Amino acid sequence: MAESEFEVRLKKLRELERLGLPPYKQKFKPNTNAKEIKERFQHLKPGEHEEKDSFKISGRILTIRDFGGSVFFHILDSTDKIQCFIEKRGNEQLLEFFKKLLDTGDIVGISGTVFRTKKGEITIYVKDMKVLAKCLHPLPEKWHGLKEIETRLRMRYLDLIMNPEVKEIFIKRHKIISFIREFLTERGFVEVETPILQPVPSGAVAKPFKTYHNELEMNLFLRIAPELYLKRLIIGGFDKVFEIGRNFRNEGVSSHHNPEFTMIELYQAYSDYNDLIELTEKLITELSLYVNGKCIVKQGEEEIEFSPPFPKISIKEEVIKRAGIPAEKIKDTEFLKEKLKGKIEIDEDDDWGEIIVKYFEKYVADNIKEPTFVIDFPVSTSPLAKRKEDDPDFVERFELYTFGMEIANAFSELNDPEDQRKRFEEQIKIRRMRELVEDMDWDFVKALEHGMPPTAGEGIGIDRLVMLLTGAQSIKEVILFPTMKPEDKT
């Protein structure tokens, strides 16, 4: 049987070791990069060679074009690709070394000068070269690259090598997160870290991941939200806090859901949800300008320009209008059940609030494209939010929707401990809730009893925000290593 590519490459590795050039023991410090070289030598004319300045550059070999007496190849470093050239006339030994022992995928350190080829490409004239790591597997095809989504995700490193636009997404993701961090820090927010392992999962309605602490002999849950801890900090006297971190929800995987996802939650004392509407508009606008140069959200090819103030739509009003529900019947659970039966899936336990939210999500939310604040949430679906003064069955809350996706969720925080206790008691009575959690965070009520200033809080889904600003159509495109089942090896 013929040798596999792996065996061929392994042999080359052994040969390098035999020659006293073991790749994994080499040291090399580049003093420039591809982007810098290209910028610096832009002035060179075709055929011109700047022989005075010598540079050290390193990267991964991507493609090789062998001419016998000379060889061209491209290397990729973290900044860009750049072509390199070895010729017999310059260094015959080096040329032989390269042709015998180097392959695409190898990581090399190169010393050389810079010239522009007759065809016009800035190129490194290689004087010396070290193999810093041997790539023992062939790289994916140079023209079509790596396409299969499954392989791209399972071997994300190959995806990143072969598909520059993938790397761009994650660089943009980094920019987005650091912008938000700076935006809030400038406004006096303090970044904090709160428990991921929580004895009582809280702050959202979702199925938690459960784990166990051996020494403490106790159940712990991976947080579904940091909310109640951050509010404890407001009680403790931090007026503005935020946390960027991973949350975990033991639920389905889809193009918009990953079991672990990144959220930012921020809390601001002496404010209400209207202040957060302003803050959110400013944040999204400035962020989009910063990463994209203009105020746009994208989904695939579709791009929508937006500008503040964002439109607001009321769940209550939309349901009245679209479902033809008389305004005075909007809180009539039995009426709604009868009227909307068949249009949405109604649970036995659902009250009017849950029903109108379900209707809204199914018939209105999907059609929202430009950033839009959805307001007028019923109290039963918002157990941590403050009631509206003019209608205590609704709360001071908004969700920001774009392209049918929920991006942010904010409200004036409920700071009345008696009402909070009542709402927890109501919640735990609901069967669906009991299926999710064993108990409520009663200790939080005790914290509230010590007095929490009027506060507004907001959570923003970072993954979805990155999707909107990069045009990614699946959350998997903005999470480096999305949750996947292992391949079945049998």
Next chain:
RNA sequence: GGGUCAGUAGCUCAGCAGGUAGAGCAUGGGACUCUUAAUCCCAGGGUCGCGGGUUCGAUUCCCGCCUGACCCA
């Protein structure tokens, strides 16, 4: 949970109304000093996702399973 589609060489893909598989790139050998999907000649490379069934014979047809994508609830 239901439906549709996909899994064939390292990668990108063909193919087979059932007779144990092809191309390009990549790899090995040869030619070639300005190419960039280099070119030209030659060669090697496959448990056709896994398991079962039908059949003289299955990568192809049927059933189950695994993994993934999309749609629906």
